[in-house]
Amino acid sequence: MERPRALVVDKQTKFRKELGHFLEKDLGMATVMVADGEAAYNVLDKDPVNVLITELSAQRIDGMRLLEIARARNPETCIILIAPNLDLAQATEAMRQGAYDVQTRPLNFERLRAVLERGLSHQQLVHKVSDLQARLDHRYGLNDLTGKSPQMVTVYDRIRTLAPTRTTILVTGETGTGKELVAKALHHLSPRRNDPFVALNCSALGEGVVESELFGHEKGA
Structure with missing residues (x-):
C-alpha cells in the first residue's frame, strides 16, 4: 500500500x-x-x-x-x-x-x-x-456499460435502484444505444439473477406470435 x-x-x-x-x-x-x-x-x-x-x-x-x-x-x-x-x-x-x-x-x-x-x-x-462496487458491477453486468457522463451515472443509479424490485421496466432508446445491456444489468442485479436471461427480438416475430411469446398462451384457446 x-x-x-x-x-x-x-x-x-x-x-x-x-x-x-x-x-x-x-x-x-x-x-x-x-x-x-x-x-x-x-x-x-x-x-x-x-x-x-x-x-x-x-x-x-x-x-x-x-x-x-x-x-x-x-x-x-x-x-x-x-x-x-x-x-x-x-x-x-x-x-x-x-x-x-x-x-x-x-x-x-x-x-x-x-x-x-x-x-x-x-x-x-x-x-x-x-x-x-467495481467488482459487483463487473460481476453483475454494469461493467458492460460504458460512459461516465452525468447522464450515464443517472442510468447506473436507476439500474441499481430498480433491479431489486418486482416492477415491470420498459427500456427505450435508439438502435445501438445498449438497451439489451441495460436489461442484462437489471437481470444480474435482481433476485432473479440465477434464472435464465432470455433476449427476444420482437421485430422478427409475427403480430399474432408476439402476444403469445410475451404473455403466454394455452393450447387450443
Missing part, C-alpha cells in the same frame, strides 16, 4: 520541519512542505494529497481557498487548518466546508494523530467500498 501523502503549508520553517518530522517518523507519511498558498496550489494542481495541513492565513492563497481546491481534487482529503487564535464561528464554517479540525499553536500532536488516523481510515473505507 502506498504511503499517505501530506502537504504542509506554513511560513515558519522551524514549524514545517517539526510537523514534517512528526508526519514522516510517527505516522509514516510522505510529506511535501511549502511556505505559501501559491506553492501549495502548484502541488495540488499536479497530484491530489491525502492530508492537507495549512495555516488559515497562508500567504497569496489562504487556507479556506486551499481547502476548496484540495477537496475539488480529492473530496476525501483530510484537511486540518491552523488558526492564530480560536474563533468559534470561523472554526464552525471551516468544518462545514469540509475541514476535519481547526487547531491553534502550539499543536496538540496527540489530537492531531487521532484526527489524521480518523481521516485516513475514512479514505481507506471509501476506497474499499469503491473497489467492492
Whole structure:
C-alpha cells in the first residue's frame, strides 16, 4: 500500500520541519512542505494529497481557498487548518466546508494523530467500498456499460435502484444505444439473477406470435 501523502503549508520553517518530522517518523507519511498558498496550489494542481495541513492565513492563497481546491481534487482529503487564535464561528464554517479540525499553536500532536488516523481510515473505507462496487458491477453486468457522463451515472443509479424490485421496466432508446445491456444489468442485479436471461427480438416475430411469446398462451384457446 502506498504511503499517505501530506502537504504542509506554513511560513515558519522551524514549524514545517517539526510537523514534517512528526508526519514522516510517527505516522509514516510522505510529506511535501511549502511556505505559501501559491506553492501549495502548484502541488495540488499536479497530484491530489491525502492530508492537507495549512495555516488559515497562508500567504497569496489562504487556507479556506486551499481547502476548496484540495477537496475539488480529492473530496476525501483530510484537511486540518491552523488558526492564530480560536474563533468559534470561523472554526464552525471551516468544518462545514469540509475541514476535519481547526487547531491553534502550539499543536496538540496527540489530537492531531487521532484526527489524521480518523481521516485516513475514512479514505481507506471509501476506497474499499469503491473497489467492492467495481467488482459487483463487473460481476453483475454494469461493467458492460460504458460512459461516465452525468447522464450515464443517472442510468447506473436507476439500474441499481430498480433491479431489486418486482416492477415491470420498459427500456427505450435508439438502435445501438445498449438497451439489451441495460436489461442484462437489471437481470444480474435482481433476485432473479440465477434464472435464465432470455433476449427476444420482437421485430422478427409475427403480430399474432408476439402476444403469445410475451404473455403466454394455452393450447387450443
